[in-house]
Amino acid sequence: MSHLGYGCLMTVDREQVLRTAAALLSRKATATMDEVARAAGIGRATLHRHFAGRDALVRALEALGIQEFEAAIDQARLHDGTAEEALRRLVAGLEPVAGLLAFLVTENQLFEGDQMNEGWARLDARVSALFRRGQERGEFRIDLTPAWLTEALYGLIGTCAWAVQDGRVAAKDFQYMIVELLLGGARRSVER
Amino acid sequence: MSHLGYGCLMTVDREQVLRTAAALLSRKATATMDEVARAAGIGRATLHRHFAGRDALVRALEALGIQEFEAAIDQARLHDGTAEEALRRLVAGLEPVAGLLAFLVTENQLFEGDQMNEGWARLDARVSALFRRGQERGEFRIDLTPAWLTEALYGLIGTCAWAVQDGRVAAKDFQYMIVELLLGGARRSVER
DNA sequence: AGCTGGTGAGACGTTGATGTCTCATTTGGG
DNA sequence: CCCAAATGAGACATCAACGTCTCACCAGCT
Numbered sequence: 335m336s337h338l339g340y341g342c343l344m345t346v347d348r349e350q351v352l353r354t355a356a357a358l359l360s361r362k363a364t365a366t367m368d369e370v371a372r373a374a375g376i377g378r379a380t381l382h383r384h385f386a387g388r389d390a391l392v393r394a395l396e397a398l399g400i401q402e403f404e405a406a407i408d409q410a411r412l413h414d415g416t417a418e419e420a421l422r423r424l425v426a427g428l429e430p431v432a433g434l435l436a437f438l439v440t441e442n443q444l445f446e447g448d449q450m451n452e453g454w455a456r457l458d459a460r461v462s463a464l465f466r467r468g469q470e471r472g473e474f475r476i477d478l479t480p481a482w483l484t485e486a487l488y489g490l491i492g493t494c495a496w497a498v499q500d501g502r503v504a505a506k507d508f509q510y511m512i513v514e515l516l517l518g519g520a521r522r523s524v525e526r
Numbered sequence: 527m528s529h530l531g532y533g534c535l536m537t538v539d540r541e542q543v544l545r546t547a548a549a550l551l552s553r554k555a556t557a558t559m560d561e562v563a564r565a566a567g568i569g570r571a572t573l574h575r576h577f578a579g580r581d582a583l584v585r586a587l588e589a590l591g592i593q594e595f596e597a598a599i600d601q602a603r604l605h606d607g608t609a610e611e612a613l614r615r616l617v618a619g620l621e622p623v624a625g626l627l628a629f630l631v632t633e634n635q636l637f638e639g640d641q642m643n644e645g646w647a648r649l650d651a652r653v654s655a656l657f658r659r660g661q662e663r664g665e666f667r668i669d670l671t672p673a674w675l676t677e678a679l680y681g682l683i684g685t686c687a688w689a690v691q692d693g694r695v696a697a698k699d700f701q702y703m704i705v706e707l708l709l710g711g712a713r714r715s716v717e718r
Numbered sequence: 719a720g721c722t723g724g725t726g727a728g729a730c731g732t733t734g735a736t737g738t739c740t741c742a743t744t745t746g747g748g
Numbered sequence: 749c750c751c752a753a754a755t756g757a758g759a760c761a762t763c764a765a766c767g768t769c770t771c772a773c774c775a776g777c778t
Contacts, residue, residue: 345724362635363555366765377726382767418713440632442688443554465712474712481694482686482703483712489685490678496634497677511674519711520657520666520675521610537754558735569756574737721778726771733766744755 346376346384352398353433355391357499360437360492367391396444399434400453406431407460417468418517424464425509428491432508436492458484483516490516538568538576544590545625547583549691552629552684559583588636591626592645598623599652609660610709616656617701620683624700628684650676675708682708 354374358365365373367388371381385391406427412420428435438444438454445451465483468474474483490512497503503511546566550557557565559580563573577583598619604612620627630636630646637643657675660666666675682704689695695703 364635367767368765378766379727379768380725383724387767388765443556468712473714475706475710475714478703478707478712479695482689482699482707485685485689485694486682486703486707489681493677493681494674497674502673502677503671507674511670511678514667515670515674515678515711516707517711517713518667519707519709519713520660520670521709521711522665522667523715559737560735570736571738571757572755575754579737580735719778722776723774724776725774727773728770730769731767734763735765736763737761739760740758742755742757745753746751747753748749748751 346374346380348384349398350374351376351381351384352395356395356399356437357433359392359395360433360440361496361499363441392441392444395434395437399431399438400457402431402434403428403438403457404453407457412460412464413467417464417471417473420464421468421517422509422513424461425487425491425513429508432491432495432498435488436495439488439492461487487512487516538566538572540576541590542566543568543573543576544587548587548591548629549625551584551587552625552632553688553691555633584633584636587626587629591623591630592649594623594626595620595630595649596645599649604652604656605659609656609663609665612656613660613709614701614705616653617679617683617705621700624683624687624690627680628687631680631684653679679704679708 351374355370358370358373362369367381368378370391371378374381381391385394406424410420410424410427412424414420445454461484462480465474465480469476469480494503494508494512498505498508543566547562550562550565554561559573560570562583563570566573573583577586598616602612602616602619604616606612637646654672654676657666657672661668661672686695686700686704690697690700
């Protein structure tokens with residue numbers, strides 16, 4: 335028996351299953367439980383042993399996504415240094431969570447039962463506060479609202495995660511493409 | 527009898543139904559045919575008379591989305607003037623199609639049967655060519671690939687469309703938020 | 719070697735969405 | 749005024765996914 339809470343050695347890696355499920359479900363929300371199981375390399379019965387049903391799976395995805403998102407925010411120390419540096423740290427920490435994040439952003443189906451909604455709202459507020467801090471410091475433009483910059487960050491992370499999955503963007507360019515576009519935009523400035 | 531191809535006056539507005547369906551399905555891909563019908567303000571039977579089934583509905587969404595996307599590209603005259611001006615025209619023309627576009631980008635389920643895929647690939651190539659033209663003219667940065675800028679444009683349009691739906695962004699700011707972020711980024715430059 | 723616990727494969731009943739049907743109603747045109 | 753066309757509501761059978769179960773198998777531990 336392992337010292338961990340969930341099972342022995344040949345036990346399924348719960349997080350790995352959830353990440354695979356997120357990657358699949360964010361691209362094909364109508365995927366079958368069987369498809370999810372196969373994508374994770376396990377049997378449908380095993381998937382069902384770990385997550386009582388589709389709802390439970392989605393809830394687990396939501397919980398893990400919010401948890402890891404929050405951990406990334408904590409670790410990024412959004413209040414330290416310039417807002418730009420903080421944003422770069424945040425995106426760097428968010429890279430491993432990009433698949434989960436893409437699922438969360440896409441599946442607003444979750445926010446029907448306004449329960450976990452508060453968890454997401456708290457994350458939203460913290461990211462939004464980062465952009466507001468950047469505006470107050472004079473780093474960021476004030477004509478783009480913090481709410482929009484927050485949404486745009488989510489959107490770009492999800493889009494880039496998909497682009498990497500499909501091979502349209504190199505995985506090593508993930509952070510650069512997102513941060514550079516979000517901060518600097520496509521226009522070529524003179525002083526850059 | 528109307529002179530139009532599809533029915534008399536009290537006939538369902540096919541495009542309106544498709545736009546509503548796209549707005550709903552892009553947010554809740556598992557929505558029931560009944561939910562789609564109710565969202566469009568029609569009965570399930572009527573929805574079924576116009577679209578033989580869920581697949582047919584999705585195909586129609588895809589066809590309409592590609593068609594209107596292509597029309598917007600044609601009308602934007604991507605080869606005229608500066609690339610920035612062309613991009614602004616494109617986003618302006620894409621605003622009414624944003625819901626369809628968000629659905630198309632999200633539902634890569636469509637691209638399993640690689641058939642309509644070519645239609646999408648052609649659009650991709652044209653938008654990508656616009657960004658490449660901007661780079662060659664010295665307007666746009668060359669460290670962000672045209673493919674990524676294209677994906678980012680799609681992602682931002684979809685994200686902004688959702689943000690407008692949820693009231694987080696004012697509808698009148700749609701074009702401004704997308705173009706300004708995509709071109710200029712969040713960083714406050716000295717010469718702007 | 720024997721035991722225990724987790725897994726995969728498959729069978730099975732249940733459920734909900736789907737697709738088709740009929741019928742009453744309404745709308746617009748002849 | 750009457751008819752044609754389209755719609756909405758509902759009934760109905762079908763079917764695929766779901767959730768549960770059993771059983772055989774395999775890995776690790778004692």
